[in-house]
Amino acid sequence: MSGPEAVSGVTWARWVWGLAPAHEGQSVADFFDAFPWDGASDDEALTSVDFFAAFGDEDEAPAPSTLRGYGADGTRGGHLP
Amino acid sequence: MFSINTPPEPELPPPFDPLGVDQKSDAELDALPFGVICLDASGRVRRYNLAEARLARLDRAEVLGRHFFFEVAPCTNVPAFEGRVRGFLATPERGPLETFPFVFDFQFGAQEVDIELVRAGEGRVYLLVNRRRFLPPRAGLPPGFAAPLQRELAPDEDAFGVRRDELEGRVVEVRANLFASLRATWSRIAPRGWHLFSREWGLQWGRLAVVDLEVEALEELGVSLRELPVRTVAERFGVYMRRQGWGLFRVDFGASSRGAFVVHVERSALAESIGRSDGPRCYLFAGMLCAFFNHLAQKLLAVEEVCCRAQGAERCSFVVVGRPRRADLNEALQRAGGDVELVLHFLHGGRGVGP
Numbered sequence: 187m188s189g190p191e192a193v194s195g196v197t198w199a200r201w202v203w204g205l206a207p208a209h210e211g212q213s214v215a216d217f218f219d220a221f222p223w224d225g226a227s228d229d230e231a232l233t234s235v236d237f238f239a240a241f242g243d244e245d246e247a248p249a250p251s252t253l254r255g256y257g258a259d260g261t262r263g264g265h266l267p
Numbered sequence: 268m269f270s271i272n273t274p275p276e277p278e279l280p281p282p283f284d285p286l287g288v289d290q291k292s293d294a295e296l297d298a299l300p301f302g303v304i305c306l307d308a309s310g311r312v313r314r315y316n317l318a319e320a321r322l323a324r325l326d327r328a329e330v331l332g333r334h335f336f337f338e339v340a341p342c343t344n345v346p347a348f349e350g351r352v353r354g355f356l357a358t359p360e361r362g363p364l365e366t367f368p369f370v371f372d373f374q375f376g377a378q379e380v381d382i383e384l385v386r387a388g389e390g391r392v393y394l395l396v397n398r399r400r401f402l403p404p405r406a407g408l409p410p411g412f413a414a415p416l417q418r419e420l421a422p423d424e425d426a427f428g429v430r431r432d433e434l435e436g437r438v439v440e441v442r443a444n445l446f447a448s449l450r451a452t453w454s455r456i457a458p459r460g461w462h463l464f465s466r467e468w469g470l471q472w473g474r475l476a477v478v479d480l481e482v483e484a485l486e487e488l489g490v491s492l493r494e495l496p497v498r499t500v501a502e503r504f505g506v507y508m509r510r511q512g513w514g515l516f517r518v519d520f521g522a523s524s525r526g527a528f529v530v531h532v533e534r535s536a537l538a539e540s541i542g543r544s545d546g547p548r549c550y551l552f553a554g555m556l557c558a559f560f561n562h563l564a565q566k567l568l569a570v571e572e573v574c575c576r577a578q579g580a581e582r583c584s585f586v587v588v589g590r591p592r593r594a595d596l597n598e599a600l601q602r603a604g605g606d607v608e609l610v611l612h613f614l615h616g617g618r619g620v621g622p
Contacts (some may be wrong), residue, residue, distance in 0.1 A: 214497050
């Protein structure tokens with residue numbers, strides 16, 4: 187499951203656009219914890235390419251993740267270190 | 268209480284308190300990403316949440332009322348499990364809660380788990396099941412030791428019109444025009460309630476989908492969604508929705524620096540089945556996206572559909588912002604007239620990309 191190859195017959199389709207290189211491979215937690223939800227950020231590094239300008243780009247392999255629990259208290263439901 | 272005049276506000280769940288598990292509703296237990304099983308004093312299953320059903324690949328409807336140690340999980344009919352549970356129940360001075368490690372044996376694989384026992388009233392006990400590791404089936408087990416498969420618990424259900432997916436979840440195949448009839452029904456009984464109903468339904472359904480996606484990530488990759496790269500998680504969500512036939516979901520983070528991002532849906536099953544409309548119609552997806560990204564961000568977000576295929580747009584597009592900016596988003600929607608770039612422009616106070 188990665189990018190255009192995953193969508194048979196729709197070769198231009200991609201699942202995700204606009205991630206700056208600095209955010210490629212970044213975990214969901216880190217990405218959204220740093221997300222400028224108040225809209226006040228001028229950090230253009232957060233964004234890289236325009237949605238439609240990105241058609242046809244190659245995907246990058248995801249970065250390895252660490253093992254950690256999940257759940258509302260952060261300890262249940264998943265792997266422990 | 269749901270009312271079309273006072274729509275419920277989504278909330279992030281509070282930290283889970285094991286000692287409060289008996290007070291949780293079935294719906295609340297179903298929103299937990301770990302297994303919860305309640306046994307009565309005889310060892311029969313009285314409650315069984317969605318995550319446990321998904322991870323054990325058993326249908327709750329078939330499990331409830333069965334004897335846990337003999338019928339549902341024979342591998343637990345050993346001193347290290349049943350003996351431990353019985354001893355815990357017989358010895359109140361051991362306290363309200365006790366934890367021990369165990370290995371569940373299923374025919375499709377073994378699962379290393381931590382079991383948290385929680386004492387409840389009337390001799391009942393809760394098993395909170397925290398999966399630690401997924402392993403291949405263990406060799407050399409005696410016959411009947413591993414947990415039965417769903418088709419062994421209910422061998423004749425096909426004759427009763429029961430259909431299941433590859434993970435033994437019950438599925439119903441219906442034509443997408445089910446939504447057209449649902450929409451028409453709401454138009455007759457509560458014309459202004461459709462969007463609130465759909466959005467709330469989407470929120471509830473989205474929370475269950477989150478459990479599905481968390482369990483998938485745990486089984487396949489051994490991590491939770493928040494540990495995975497954001498691109499991977501967005502892709503997994505897109506695959507999940509596409510597999511179910513809802514359309515092609517794609518995320519555009521190009522407006523991240525403006526505190527917003529956009530989700531596009533190509534060929535929305537909702538928009539195409541409901542028919543032409545003057546306004547956006549995919550509120551179900553708005554609610555579902557809200558639940559999904561609330562969970563990922565661990566923040567309350569607002570999601571609004573800017574333009575919809577039901578209006579004649581090429582695709583349905585949703586803008587996601589933090590909930591404190593919901594009023595800004597609604598104002599931008601009013602001014603932008605269905606243009607996603609204009610919405611983002613107005614959200615940014617008229618600065619940056621825009622006309």
